Amino acid sequence: MHTRGKPLGADVDLGGIARQTAGLTGADLANICNEAAIGAGRAKRSEIAMEDFDTALERVVAGLQQRRVVTDKEKRILAYHEGGHALVSHLVGNEPQKATIVARGMALGYVLHLPEEERYLETKEELLDWMVMALAGRAAEELVFGRVTNGAADDLEKVTQIARSMIFEWGMGESVTSRTLRADNYSLSEETKRLRDSEQSRLTDHAFDESLRLLRMHRVVLDRIAAALLDRETLSRGELVELFAGVEPESRSSDAVGVIQVLGGD
Secondary structure (H helix, E strand, C coil): CCCCCCCECCCCCHHHHHHHCCCCCHHHHHHHHHHHHHHHHHCCCCCECHHHHHHHHHHHHHCCECCCCCCHHHHHHHHHHHHHHHHHHHHCCCCCCEEECCCECCECCEEECCCCCCCCCCCHHHHHHHHHHHCHHHHHHHHHHCCCCHHHHHHHHHHHHHHHHHHHCCCCCCCCCCCCCCCCCCCCCHHHHHHHHHHHHHHHHHHHHHHHHHHHHCHHHHHHHHHHHHHHCEEEHHHHHHHCCCCCCCCCHHHHCCCCCCCCCC
C-alpha cells in the first residue's frame, strides 16, 4: 500500500522488507517508504533501489546518523565491543544485519537485528541467548583490554530487565517455576526475596560468563571483525557472513519454538 505509485527497482524485495519490519506500525512503514523515495531522489535515480530501503529502515529504527569525534583508543574499544555483539549474535543463531561504529542517535555504535517474523512468545532458552548476546560487548572489552567501560550501560539495563521479568513474573527460575515473585508482593518472606534476587543474579552472571566463553573460543574471529570495523566502520550482512566463515552457530533455540517434543516409550 505504501509503495503504490512509487517506481521500484527490479532488485526490491517487498517480501523481504516485510519480514524485516515485523512489529512496526503503519506510520513506521509509510515513513520507511518515503525515506527510501527521498534517498533515491538524492542519488538522482528514477527508481527506488533495495539499498534505499535498507538505508531508510536503518534510519527509522536506529535514528539519524551523527558524526562524533572519538579518539583512536575509543574507536578500538568500540570495534571490539560491537564486534563482540555481532559474533555472539551469530553464535546464538540471531544473525546480525549490520555492525557499525558510526554513531546513530545516542549510540556510538551498534549491531542491527531485524526480525524475520512477528512473534509474541519467547522461550526461556531464547531469552537466555538474548542476554548472552547483549552482554557480549562488555565481555569483549574485558577479554581484550582487561577492563570495561561505561559503553554497556544500555545493554546492562536491558539484561537486568529481562532477568527481572524472568524471575519476578514469568516463573523461569531454577528454584521457583510455578509462581511469580513480584516486587510488589509484600507477603514474600525475607528468605524468598533473597532467593528471588540470587536467581536473578545467577541468570545475568551466567550470561556474562557464557559470553566470555564464546569469545575466548573464537578470539581469532573477534579480532578479524574488529579489524574490519576499524577499517570500514560499517559492515553489511554480506561482509559479516564472510567474516563468520567456518564458524557454526552453537545455539538455535528459536528453531525449536512450537515444535512438539516426542518422548520415547518402552
